[in-house]
Amino acid sequence: MRRTRAAWSATALTVVAGLVLAGCSQQSNTGAPDTGQPAVGFPETAPNPEQPGRPGGVFRLGSTEPTAIDPYNAQESEGIRVAEAIFTGLVEVQPDGAVTPGVASDWSANDNCSVWTFNLKPGTTFHNGETVDAASFKRGWERAAAKGSGSEVSYHLDVIQGYAEMQSGAATQLTGVDASNPDRLVVTLTKPDCEFELRTNHPVYSPVPTAVGATTDTAYTDAPIGNGPFRMDGKWQHNQGIRLVRFDDYTAGDKAFLDAVEITILPDANGAQLEYDGFNNGQFDWARMPPPLLAQARAANEPAGKWMSKKTNGINYFTVANTTAPLNSPEARKAISLAIDRNAIAQGVFQGAQSPATALVPPLFPEAYQDGVCEACRYDPAEAKRLAEQAGLTPGTELSLQFNTGGGHEEWTAAVRQQLETNLGLKVNYTGVPFTDLLNNEGAPGATGLFRSAWGADYPTPGNYLIPLLATSSIGAAPNEPVTGNNYGRYSNPQFDDLVARANASKDEAERNDLWKQAERIAIGQDLALIPLWARQQFRLVATDRFNNINMNFNENPTLEKISIK
Amino acid sequence: MGMFILRRSGQAVLVVMGATLLVFIATFALGDPFASTGDRQVPPEIAAANRAQFGLDQPLPIQYVTYLGNLFTGDLGVDFDQRRPVIDMLAETVPNTVRLALVAILIDVIIGVVAGIIAAVKRYSFADVLVTVLSTLAIGVPVFVIGIVLVANLSGVGPFPTVPRSFTVEVPWYQEVLLPAFALAIIDAAFIARLMRGSMLEVLRSDYIRTARAKGLSERKVIGKHALRNSLIPVVTYIGVSLGVLLGGAIITETIFQYNGVGFLLFRAISGNNAPVISAVVVFGVLAYVLLSLLVDILYAFLDPRIRLN
Numbered sequence: 001m002r003r004t005r006a007a008w009s010a011t012a013l014t015v016v017a018g019l020v021l022a023g024c025s026q027q028s029n030t031g032a033p034d035t036g037q038p039a040v041g042f043p044e045t046a047p048n049p050e051q052p053g054r055p056g057g058v059f060r061l062g063s064t065e066p067t068a069i070d071p072y073n074a075q076e077s078e079g080i081r082v083a084e085a086i087f088t089g090l091v092e093v094q095p096d097g098a099v100t101p102g103v104a105s106d107w108s109a110n111d112n113c114s115v116w117t118f119n120l121k122p123g124t125t126f127h128n129g130e131t132v133d134a135a136s137f138k139r140g141w142e143r144a145a146a147k148g149s150g151s152e153v154s155y156h157l158d159v160i161q162g163y164a165e166m167q168s169g170a171a172t173q174l175t176g177v178d179a180s181n182p183d184r185l186v187v188t189l190t191k192p193d194c195e196f197e198l199r200t201n202h203p204v205y206s207p208v209p210t211a212v213g214a215t216t217d218t219a220y221t222d223a224p225i226g227n228g229p230f231r232m233d234g235k236w237q238h239n240q241g242i243r244l245v246r247f248d249d250y251t252a253g254d255k256a257f258l259d260a261v262e263i264t265i266l267p268d269a270n271g272a273q274l275e276y277d278g279f280n281n282g283q284f285d286w287a288r289m290p291p292p293l294l295a296q297a298r299a300a301n302e303p304a305g306k307w308m309s310k311k312t313n314g315i316n317y318f319t320v321a322n323t324t325a326p327l328n329s330p331e332a333r334k335a336i337s338l339a340i341d342r343n344a345i346a347q348g349v350f351q352g353a354q355s356p357a358t359a360l361v362p363p364l365f366p367e368a369y370q371d372g373v374c375e376a377c378r379y380d381p382a383e384a385k386r387l388a389e390q391a392g393l394t395p396g397t398e399l400s401l402q403f404n405t406g407g408g409h410e411e412w413t414a415a416v417r418q419q420l421e422t423n424l425g426l427k428v429n430y431t432g433v434p435f436t437d438l439l440n441n442e443g444a445p446g447a448t449g450l451f452r453s454a455w456g457a458d459y460p461t462p463g464n465y466l467i468p469l470l471a472t473s474s475i476g477a478a479p480n481e482p483v484t485g486n487n488y489g490r491y492s493n494p495q496f497d498d499l500v501a502r503a504n505a506s507k508d509e510a511e512r513n514d515l516w517k518q519a520e521r522i523a524i525g526q527d528l529a530l531i532p533l534w535a536r537q538q539f540r541l542v543a544t545d546r547f548n549n550i551n552m553n554f555n556e557n558p559t560l561e562k563i564s565i566k
Numbered sequence: 567m568g569m570f571i572l573r574r575s576g577q578a579v580l581v582v583m584g585a586t587l588l589v590f591i592a593t594f595a596l597g598d599p600f601a602s603t604g605d606r607q608v609p610p611e612i613a614a615a616n617r618a619q620f621g622l623d624q625p626l627p628i629q630y631v632t633y634l635g636n637l638f639t640g641d642l643g644v645d646f647d648q649r650r651p652v653i654d655m656l657a658e659t660v661p662n663t664v665r666l667a668l669v670a671i672l673i674d675v676i677i678g679v680v681a682g683i684i685a686a687v688k689r690y691s692f693a694d695v696l697v698t699v700l701s702t703l704a705i706g707v708p709v710f711v712i713g714i715v716l717v718a719n720l721s722g723v724g725p726f727p728t729v730p731r732s733f734t735v736e737v738p739w740y741q742e743v744l745l746p747a748f749a750l751a752i753i754d755a756a757f758i759a760r761l762m763r764g765s766m767l768e769v770l771r772s773d774y775i776r777t778a779r780a781k782g783l784s785e786r787k788v789i790g791k792h793a794l795r796n797s798l799i800p801v802v803t804y805i806g807v808s809l810g811v812l813l814g815g816a817i818i819t820e821t822i823f824q825y826n827g828v829g830f831l832l833f834r835a836i837s838g839n840n841a842p843v844i845s846a847v848v849v850f851g852v853l854a855y856v857l858l859s860l861l862v863d864i865l866y867a868f869l870d871p872r873i874r875l876n
Contacts, residue, residue: 060732065834067647150619150649152600155609167611218650238650238658239826239834241733264733267821267830268837274730274824281722283732436597484610 053564314536395425400449682762806862814851
């Protein structure tokens with residue numbers, strides 16, 4: 001749910017600016033990669049090694065105005081950036097995906113993973129000195145789950161028993177959360193989930209103190225009192241900035257090194273350009289760049305070690321209407337996928353700033369990543385033609401291709417359209433619509449064809465790709481009703497459903513990863529229920545000349561709690 | 567006079583109702599603001615709960631009547647995105663916009679009026695031609711070009727603050743306002759110079775100026791006292807209207823300079839489909855405009871005794 005659209009729109013204008021060139025190079029690149037470059041896209045950079053730090057330093061960065069920094073509604077990368085700095089949840093997720101203790105010292109589940117017990121570290125406190133205990137978590141969760149809280153992210157709590165009753169207003173407590181022992185939090189789920197601890201990494205699972213305000217009380221929501229390694233220094237100055245300072249009594253983990261973090265709020269429309277300008281004029285220590293300037297910024301900064309490139313949590317893909325003609329057979333979907341020259345578009349339109357995807361689950365999960373599981377993600381027009389004929393995708397067949405306007409998607413979708421028309425002779429009905437209309441159209445009963453889509457997981461697990469996008473339960477509607485989940489393509493395969501259900505109920509991590517892999521082989525390798533296009537990749541400029549230990553975390557934010565001044 | 571003000575206030579109420587109705591219909595057509603966050607659909611129950619909380623589950627006419635009722639009791643509501651009182655957002659941005667508008671108008675008037683007088687009095691001189699050429703040029707260049715050129719070349723130089731800069735770098739308001747005000751003022755100043763020149767030339771041809779000269783008044787007195795006052799009438803109209811427009815928010819300029827005024831607020835509200843904020847800024851803009859044109863009408867009577875308000 002977070003950030004993908006905002007990020008695209010922010011860069012829309014600048015992408016469009018670079019397009020005249022793209023039109024030409026895209027054609028010259030079609031077919032044979034004649035550039036002599038070994039791989040398409042900018043390679044990932046190695047993580048900055050962890051070094052001993054010393055207290056001090058002020059880390060400055062630009063941001064767009066968040067929706068909320070209060071965990072009850074923190075949702076996009078920028079809001080989560082502040083929420084995760086001022087709150088510490090039960091567990092922490094490291095940039096390499098490792099799960100480490102947060103406020104919880106250890107945790108365990110019963111045999112079928114439906115009851116979870118978290119033992120809390122004793123004596124950790126909120127910024128106002130109050131002790132963090134089991135009741136603090138229950139309070140925070142109930143505050144977000146309550147009817148009328150206005151939270152748009154409370155559904156991440158929906159696996160907890162009693163959530164539905166709170167949402168409907170029938171109850172005021174989460175019956176599934178037992179906080180009677182202050183040092184132990186016992187959570188009962190409505191269905192088994194052997195990865196529940198990963199879910200609790202989302203900010204909506206943060207503890208709150210008794211001094212918490214209502215979700216409508218700006219005195220609290222603009223200056224939340226949390227238990228994280230940083231605390232608010234004054235209020236959130238809307239559209240100006242947010243200042244955080246180190247919390248010196250932090251005991252839930254290692255104390256932060258930085259004295260302060262200064263987040264300057266910039267306009268959405270040209271935020272990336274301003275961050276880049278601010279990095280160049282010495283105002284910021286971490287910055288995004290407008291896409292057309294990526295190559296130039298990389299050339300100028302990579303030699304000095306100030307360039308960061310990382311494949312992150314996300315995938316750009318086409319949702320495919322699986323149940324309606326003409327793409328209601330795996331052959332038809334594979335024909336489409338094989339007819340798309342991802343390399344040419346990556347070079348031509350994106351100038352190397354996107355990497356073609358060969359799987360749905362991204363390389364962020366090394367244990368579950370299967371490079372090439374999407375065999376039809378290569379470019380093979382001859383094979384595409386053969387499969388198209390087999391599937392009845394004859395030349396002249398009409399195919400709908402929809403994307404959302406204002407997000408910078410015009411150019412690459414136009415390139416896809418051209419390739420499908422050239423390689424398969426299809427008649428592509430190419431339509432740009434506002435984003436909410438796109439969601440309505442793809443979810444409507446009888447939707448057909450391809451829809452531009454992107455996804456970033458909320459919890460660091462392959463399951464958060466496979467289940468929401470492809471499980472039958474994520475359709476959430478009968479064939480004659482609009483989709484209510486995120487499986488817009490209405491893909492449904494009992495064998496796949498069974499594998500992901502087993503993965504969810506498997507306590508053994510290796511076995512779980514194996515089941516995720518099997519499931520992806522069926523849904524993507526065999527059925528190609530959706531068409532992966534680009535692996536999400538992020539680029540930053542970072543002031544490694546002034547700071548050590550700067551890395552990018554799961555939410556694409558700097559690891560503020562680790563950064564130290566040189 | 568009292569009657570006049572009363573009548574105009576009545577009109578203002580109607581204008582506000584009309585404007586909010588249009589905004590309502592327009593934002594309603596934009597679709598459901600709670601259906602999705604980012605690229606993901608919000609679960610229907612949560613979206614429905616949020617709609618209910620903001621009264622969007624009611625039919626449009628009822629929503630509108632409720633909104634008007636709240637508006638006239640001074641309640642602007644809570645915004646859809648951050649759930650903050652909209653009045654707080656206006657309170658943060660309006661003073662900035664007022665400062666920007668006033669400084670811009672001040673620069674306008676000083677440059678425009680002086681240039682216009684010189685051009686009129688020294689008609690066909692080099693100075694006159696220069697004013698004409700420069701003003702044509704200034705009117706022709708779009709404000710975003712001026713803004714971007716100013717940001718690119720002058721920010722960080724001398725008294726002009728760096729853009730962007732860390733928000734903790736304190737800059738006095740008069741330094742911050744200088745460049746955006748100048749960007750806004752250039753075009754208006756050009757218009758005013760041309761208006762001033764035209765109306766001054768007309769006034770200088772009139773009988774009472776000839777009389778004043780015949781009485782032996784110094785040229786300085788003729789121009790400064792007798793001609794100036796009458797030739798200011800069209801300029802005052804223009805300034806009043808221009809100030810009204812500026813108070814409603816200079817969207818492009820404020821955005822380019824990251825200036826936290828109502829124009830920038832409106833820009834963000836529209837991009838975020840945030841109806842309560844859009845309505846509030848529009849209402850504020852309409853009120854500012856109506857109030858300013860009322861003041862202009864009253865000033866007319868002061869400048870030209872022949873005009874009667876009733």
